[in-house]
Amino acid sequence: MFDLDLHLHSTASDGTLSPSELINKCAQNGLKVVALTDHDTLNGIGEATKQAEVLGTIEVVPGIEVSCNWNGTEVHILGLFTRADDARLSEYCSRARKNRLSRSKKIVERLQQIGIEIKFEKVTELAGNAVIGRPHIAKALVDAGYVKYPKEAFDLYLGSSHSSYFPSSTISPIEAIDLLVESKALPVLAHPMRSKVKSGRNPISNLSELISELKPRGLEGIEVYYGDYTDSQISRLSLIAKESDLIECGGSDFHNSGNPGEPQPGTVGPPMSTLSNLKNRLK
Numbered sequence: 001m002f003d004l005d006l007h008l009h010s011t012a013s014d015g016t017l018s019p020s021e022l023i024n025k026c027a028q029n030g031l032k033v034v035a036l037t038d039h040d041t042l043n044g045i046g047e048a049t050k051q052a053e054v055l056g057t058i059e060v061v062p063g064i065e066v067s068c069n070w071n072g073t074e075v076h077i078l079g080l081f082t083r084a085d086d087a088r089l090s091e092y093c094s095r096a097r098k099n100r101l102s103r104s105k106k107i108v109e110r111l112q113q114i115g116i117e118i119k120f121e122k123v124t125e126l127a128g129n130a131v132i133g134r135p136h137i138a139k140a141l142v143d144a145g146y147v148k149y150p151k152e153a154f155d156l157y158l159g160s161s162h163s164s165y166f167p168s169s170t171i172s173p174i175e176a177i178d179l180l181v182e183s184k185a186l187p188v189l190a191h192p193m194r195s196k197v198k199s200g201r202n203p204i205s206n207l208s209e210l211i212s213e214l215k216p217r218g219l220e221g222i223e224v225y226y227g228d229y230t231d232s233q234i235s236r237l238s239l240i241a242k243e244s245d246l247i248e249c250g251g252s253d254f255h256n257s258g259n260p261g262e263p264q265p266g267t268v269g270p271p272m273s274t275l276s277n278l279k280n281r282l283k
């Protein structure tokens with residue numbers, strides 16, 4: 001098991017454990033330092049940090065995962081060491097929350113047009129206070145008996161090649177990096193390659209072009225140790241990180257999604273030296 005996991009989700013976005021439950025699970029799994037990186041929100045960080053203080057054995061790095069659109073490809077940028085009081089970042093989050101709500105409504109309407117009988121009200125009820133995302137729609141499809149697991153909902157109805165798909169974001173990775181740099185958080189390129197448990201997501205087709213665009217703007221790290229990446233993916237990414245002078249980051253991207261084979265917190269992650277490398281760049 002590993003000590004460091006820099007990519008985790010809670011009920012503040014599309015995870016199914018509350019921030020406290022997530023921190024308890026991470027501590028039980030032996031993790032020492034974890035980043036909460038909910039999609040387009042900082043809302044879970046206060047609770048996660050408090051719970052870590054109660055336990056006393058685990059530290060929380062405040063983070064975010066910003067959804068971006070790079071010429072039609074979905075690109076996610078993690079921000080590590082975010083500050084809850086940053087005005088521009090908070091303003092971005094409230095804009096993203098509204099966009100995601102109207103986009104989810106459009107996806108549900110498209111599904112209704114092809115005969116899928118789920119209600120938007122059911123989806124918003126499942127999301128509760130969370131920043132809404134496709135996994136909430138997937139849960140509604142599971143509950144209505146259309147599919148067995150959320151992943152199956154992505155394969156059949158919610159993937160980016162399906163007619164119901166609308167991107168969640170209009171912000172480019174460069175804009176996300178500018179936002180994070182200005183708020184003094186460290187930008188990290190998330191899951192740069194295809195992952196089996198999230199099939200259906202189009203991989204970034206020109207990774208070196210993306211990195212050469214983002215590095216001069218302040219990209220600090222890249223996920224090398226991620227979810228279900230194979231040894232050969234990890235070694236290719238490690239080489240890319242070294243060549244581009246990016247810190248080798250990563251984590252499980254755990255959501256407690258209920259999908260079979262989901263990588264658990266603490267089963268994958270970067271070495272502890274990544275944390276000191278990141279902290280050095282904060283200075």
Ligand code: AMP
Pocket residue numbers: 014039067132133134135150151152154155168197198199200201255259
């Ligand atoms: P959204 O942010 O609304 O576009 O939804 C994307 C989220 O859906 C990701 O962060 C994952 O949590 C989940 N997801 C994406 N693709 C898949 C997939 N193929 N199988 C299961 N979950 C997925």
Ligand code: MN
Pocket residue numbers: 009014039135255
């Ligand atoms: Mn997610």
Ligand code: MN
Pocket residue numbers: 065076190191
């Ligand atoms: Mn992601």
Ligand code: MN
Pocket residue numbers: 007008009065253
């Ligand atoms: Mn994620």
